[in-house]
Amino acid sequence: MTNDNSVLSVHNLKKWFPVRLGFFQSLIKGEKLFVKAVDGISFDLMKGEIFGLVGESGSGKTTTGRTVLKLIEPTSGKIIFKGKDITNLSPKEMRPLRKKMQIIFQDPYESLNPKMLVGDIIGEPLRIQSAGHPSEIEEKVLKILEEVDLVPPEEFYYRYPHELSGGQRQRVAVARAFVVDPEFVVADEPVSMLDVSIRASVLKLMLELVRERSVSFLYITHDLALARHFCDRIAVMYLGKMMEQASSDELVKNPLHPYTEALLQAVPVPDPTSRRIKVVIKGEIPSAINPPSGCRFHTRCPKYLGDICKQKEPPLVEVGKGHFVACHLYDE
């Protein structure tokens, strides 16, 4: 799946978190337990592409986002950023690369330091990267403030986060990520905390910045409807595995994996005339400590084929152009 145009290339990435047991429990059990948050996923992110990572809570999408940025260390696998293997780089070696890769967090009420001025918050990555004289940094900050529509910039520069609304705070977070001119940005549920009427304007702002600067954008969300309109390509995750990956049009019109179908069925539609009788699958996402054997979805799958699903893990294979699916229904 490697492609020369890819900005980020992830191969068989795993992140297992050890489970801490009590002293006696660890004596009895003898073995170590792990939460297999991300368990072997691969994908490529092209230049200027918006790639959506969709899944329920506990599917490992946030862990994936943080691991590819090396905010947490991967357990195994490979992360290649612009042709360079960054999997085993130390934090110090990562530092010069950080101005190329940035993140926007979910909660703008917690991701901004309440004691810092907006201008200082946005300027901090520039100072850490020693990107010039303080006056140059100030100039850059004022420019980006204007770009994210916090005008007049001179006024917003001297405000504190508590003086801003949720939407404005998230604009500050967007400005902080884009001020260093990154080539790759991870956005982890960037609009889920915002009110519906505000949401679209922040999305639109991010879209403009991404397209203008041809940034590669990893958009993490649980909202399939939003992802469908915002992303070029979408990958669906379930319990640390990638179940399906396709262009957003293809994924919605021609879902192949039963899990993707179930997700699409469950998304409410804002049109009372198209109310359908829904097949809602039973149960909830199982624990990632002891995930089901074989295909992880087999315990809830409406198209369960029998022993093969229980015993053998289906590989992610290409069934159409750029359409990958991991399901035994599509075995040769």
Add this chain to the structure above:
Amino acid sequence: MLDPMLNIKDLTVYYKILRGYVKAVEGVNLQLKKGETLGLAGESGCGKTTMALTIMRLLPPNGRIVRGKILFDGKNIVELPEDEVRKEIRWKKIAIVFQGAMNALNPVYNIGEQIVEAIRYHEPNVDKNEALERAKKLLELVGIDPSRVKNYPHEFSGGMRQRAMIAMALACNPKLLIADEPGTALDVIVQAQVLKLLVELKQKLDLSLILITHDLSIISETCEKAAIMYAGKLVESGSVYKIFKEPLHPYTQGLIAAFPDIHAPRAEIKSIEGQPPDLLNPPRGCRFHPRCQYAMDICKIKSPPYIEVEKDHFVACHLVKS
């Protein structure tokens, strides 16, 4: 024609805080017929939860019903003494499923004890064993194995806790169920399961339902009627078909455009400029005028009346003439 089961007239609720009065709900008129499902939608802080708490007479001490009536089966709930509300109305006639099922259950009592408490508080002559049997039946009704009646909330998943909350709300056979953001903190599939359960229960038990949510698409999937609130006022209400297909108020139009339809062709999602006002000092005239693209001079001075443009379709906007 039947009288509406719930008839809210000119309801106004303020919260007193240090800096003045928060005008959370102002002059709301709303009707609900028996067996109807009403979706109440709006952004955070628009007063939708305050409406629910007011109907239940559960306002916090700093909240006050300034004026208005809530007629339930002809009885004005606003004027009833607390004792009578507790004995006659709350839980027996009107019950509520609170927002955030994760935190609404008491972690140190098991599920059965909590349901038994609800039953015996409102129906003191029921003995313990009988109440426990009823609790088991209720759990079965919402799709939880009755043998788990002795489980504690932490042993339940998010979806099951939400189901347990619904079971508890149904403990005294209410006629009206209010569900405040029943799907919010849940994953899409679990949310769909819970909504399906609510719709099934409504039919099975002949309930009337008020569904409070910020997510318009949930209303379009489950309700017959929709009411849209903005900054403490009702801006539009009507059948879901009218609201979604021919919305009249600019705010309703904007809100609907802000919801992406997953099956529609890929398109840009629209937003409404600006942000909701501070309800300590709401704007004069129409509360939506600072964000409205059609705002006229009159909108800044005079609050538009809430008029019936056609049968059961109400709107409050100077653009719309009856």
